[in-house]
Amino acid sequence: MLYRRFGNTPYNVSRLGFGAMRLPVLPDGNVDFDKAVEIMRYAIENGVNFIDSHHFYHNGQSEEAIGRAIKGFPREKLILQTKIGMYNNYTDKQCWELLENALKKLNTDYIDFYLTHSLNWDTYTKYNRQFMQFTQKALDQKLIRYRGFSVHDNVENMKKIIQTGQFQAMTVQYNLLYRDSEQAIELAHQKGMGVVVMGPVGGGTFGYPGEELLSWAGLKQKSTASIAIRFVLSNSNVDIALSGMSTLDQVIDNINTVSNFTPLDKEDIKKLDEIFESRKKLLNLYCTGCRYCMPCPNNVNIPSNFHWYNVANVYGVRKRAEEKYFSMKPEERASSCIACGKCVEKCPQKIQIPEKLKDVADYFEKKNEI
Numbered sequence: 330m331l332y333r334r335f336g337n338t339p340y341n342v343s344r345l346g347f348g349a350m351r352l353p354v355l356p357d358g359n360v361d362f363d364k365a366v367e368i369m370r371y372a373i374e375n376g377v378n379f380i381d382s383h384h385f386y387h388n389g390q391s392e393e394a395i396g397r398a399i400k401g402f403p404r405e406k407l408i409l410q411t412k413i414g415m416y417n418n419y420t421d422k423q424c425w426e427l428l429e430n431a432l433k434k435l436n437t438d439y440i441d442f443y444l445t446h447s448l449n450w451d452t453y454t455k456y457n458r459q460f461m462q463f464t465q466k467a468l469d470q471k472l473i474r475y476r477g478f479s480v481h482d483n484v485e486n487m488k489k490i491i492q493t494g495q496f497q498a499m500t501v502q503y504n505l506l507y508r509d510s511e512q513a514i515e516l517a518h519q520k521g522m523g524v525v526v527m528g529p530v531g532g533g534t535f536g537y538p539g540e541e542l543l544s545w546a547g548l549k550q551k552s553t554a555s556i557a558i559r560f561v562l563s564n565s566n567v568d569i570a571l572s573g574m575s576t577l578d579q580v581i582d583n584i585n586t587v588s589n590f591t592p593l594d595k596e597d598i599k600k601l602d603e604i605f606e607s608r609k610k611l612l613n614l615y616c617t618g619c620r621y622c623m624p625c626p627n628n629v630n631i632p633s634n635f636h637w638y639n640v641a642n643v644y645g646v647r648k649r650a651e652e653k654y655f656s657m658k659p660e661e662r663a664s665s666c667i668a669c670g671k672c673v674e675k676c677p678q679k680i681q682i683p684e685k686l687k688d689v690a691d692y693f694e695k696k697n698e699i
Contacts, residue, residue: 330376330588335568336523338475338497340408340441342569344562345587346379346525347372347580349391350619351573360390362397368580369398373407375584381500381525381571382435383412383446384427389434396436409435410498410525412446412479415456424463428472442498442523443473447621447677449482453490461495479527480513481677487513491520498523500571504530505560505601507615518566528617529561529570530554554579555586560601563592615678622672622682630661631672631682638663638689654693663689 331344353364369380380399382391392411399407411431413424431440445452445460460476467473477498480487491499491513499517503510503526517524554572561570570587574580593601616635625631634654641650659665668683676682 330584331590332376332378333568335408336497336518337521338523340523342408342523343376343378343587344569344590345372345377345558345583346381346569346571347377348527348571348573349380349382349395350386351575352387352391352394353575354387360387360394362390362394365394366398368574368577369395371577372574372580372584373399373402375580376588377584378406379408379410379525379569379571381410381527383414384431385412385414385446389430392431392434396434400436404437408441409437410442410444410477410500411435411440412444413460414446415460416447416452418456421459421463424459428467432472439472439474441474442477443467443475444477444479444498444500446479448478448480448490450486450489457495477523484509484511484513488516491517491522494520496522498525500525500527502526502528502617503561503564503567504528505557511564514564514566523568524566525569525571526561526567527571530557530572555582556601558583558586559590559593560598562587562590563598616680617678619677621675621677625666626669626671627665627667628658628660629663629665629686630657631686633657633661634663634686634689638692641692651693654689662694663687664694666690 332341333344334340335342347369349365349369353361353368355361380395382395384392386392387394395409399409413419413427419427428440428443432438443464445457448457464473464476468476475497477496477500478490479500480490481502487501487510490496499513499522501510501514501517501524503514507528514524514526558570558572561567572579572583574583616632616639618632618636620632622631634657637650637653641647654662663686666683666686670683672682673680
């Protein structure tokens with residue numbers, strides 16, 4: 330495993346971070362704790378020391394799974410990051426309850442990096458004073474070590490937040506298809522902040538083999554996910570590629586990629602640009618599978634619909650995508666959307682979800698009516 334200094338903090342972090350947003354689940358939707366603990370412990374045993382969560386992930390079960398997984402490992406060897414969504418307009422009492430619950434579930438006396446989640450300039454101006462006051466008390470009590478933020482906003486607003494100098498770490502979206510944040514990443518690094526990239530594999534978009542990428546002379550990767558992670562870590566301003574992993578095979582593949590990491594050169598990146606230029610239609614439906622839009626009041630499985638639509642359109646795995654689409658219950662399919670719009674306001678990517686669900690339904694269902 331490769332490590333490097335995390336901004337101006339004293340931490341040496343693994344270049345691969347474990348994102349506990351997409352843990353293995355049981356048929357009822359609850360976390361499969363046995364499998365989740367198994368893959369996280371394997372990751373830790375093989376050098377991954379940075380683990381990310383949020384009290385929201387898996388309805389609170391993500392932090393609990395981490396707490397079980399880290400039991401028995403020296404706490405000082407691990408770096409835990411979790412978050413609070415100040416946009417929910419929490420009272421001070423609620424903030425403290427969430428922090429105390431996180432500490433309990435994570436089975437720890439302190440959290441290394443405590444982030445204000447999904448920050449943008451609007452929520453910064455409304456809620457950041459409260460976050461700073463609350464976390465200052467937590468810092469004084471040694472319940473957290475450093476402050477940070479995760480962000481979904483335009484690059485100019487990201488840079489304004491970075492320039493405040495109030496944070497020591499940033500978690501930001503960046504990958505082969507989404508590069509708008511490059512200037513913000515560079516500025517954060519210059520300011521001595523630790524930089525974590527979420528969605529290096531595009532929310533699983535690059536998890537499928539693509540012949541065009543895998544046949545690319547010189548890369549010799551087993552998966553497009555490996556190429557995606559290499560791309561992210563080839564940016565010298567990035568410290569950690571944070572990957573949400575749900576199977577042991579994914580963990581092994583990502584660990585092998587980072588442990589044997591060599592940066593992509595300019596020619597490699599030029600070739601990637603040429604390949605993805607023809608596939609930029611994915612940007613019209615850039616869903617990371619974060620599930621903030623869920624639950625849908627009409628039971629539509631929004632992330633799954635978008636995922637299989639992208640798999641079909643971007644990588645041409647049409648038969649598999651079609652099978653998976655029709656394996657969903659009828660009420661979970663895109664055609665069951667009633668366009669109530671409740672999901673749109675929750676989407677950090679600002680996707681017009683009802684419109685895109687209509688595209689998904691047309692793609693899969695009208696084709697099968699012929």
